Amino acid sequence: xxxxxxxxxxxxxxxxxxxxxxxxxxxxxxxLDILVEYCGPIDDKDVSVRASRTGKFSSVSxxxxxxxERQLQAIHEALKATGRVQMVL
Numbered sequence: 001x002x003x004x005x006x007x008x009x010x011x012x013x014x015x016x017x018x019x020x021x022x023x024x025x026x027x028x029x030x031x032l033d034i035l036v037e038y039c040g041p042i043d044d045k046d047v048s049v050r051a052s053r054t055g056k057f058s059s060v061s062x063x064x065x066x067x068x069e070r071q072l073q074a075i076h077e078a079l080k081a082t083g084r085v086q087m088v089l
Contacts, residue, residue, distance in 0.1 A: 015066035018089040019079055023051055023058040027084065031060045034078045038071055039064045057086065 009015075019031045028049050035042055046063040066072055079085045 009066070009069075011068050012065050014063050015072070016061060016063045017075070018059055018061045018087075019085055020057055020059045020087040020089075021085045023055055024084070027058050028060050030082065030084065031062070031079065034082070035062055035064060035075065038075050038078070 017035070021027050021031075028047070032042060032047065042062060042064065048061045050059050050061070052058070064075075076088050079088050
């Protein structure tokens with residue numbers, strides 16, 4: 001039996017990204033600066049920020065317009081390269 005193939009994403013599409021890192025005052029701005037570089041302007045209604053239960057971490061959730069797998073990979077690499085991001089979902 002072969003495993004079913006993962007569903008393909010049809011681009012462009014609305015694509016939610018969640019970025020988790022240390023809860024510092026400029027974390028949201030840093031994440032958005034990187035996303036704007038790869039996606040263009042982002043509407044504030046598409047952004048939400050949530051602190052962890054202990055307040056140590058912060059998550060920034062953003063819905064972007066994804067144009068392709070290369071764009072998504074570049075965003076992931078740029079976020080991780082900051083050294084401030086724990087996880088990108």
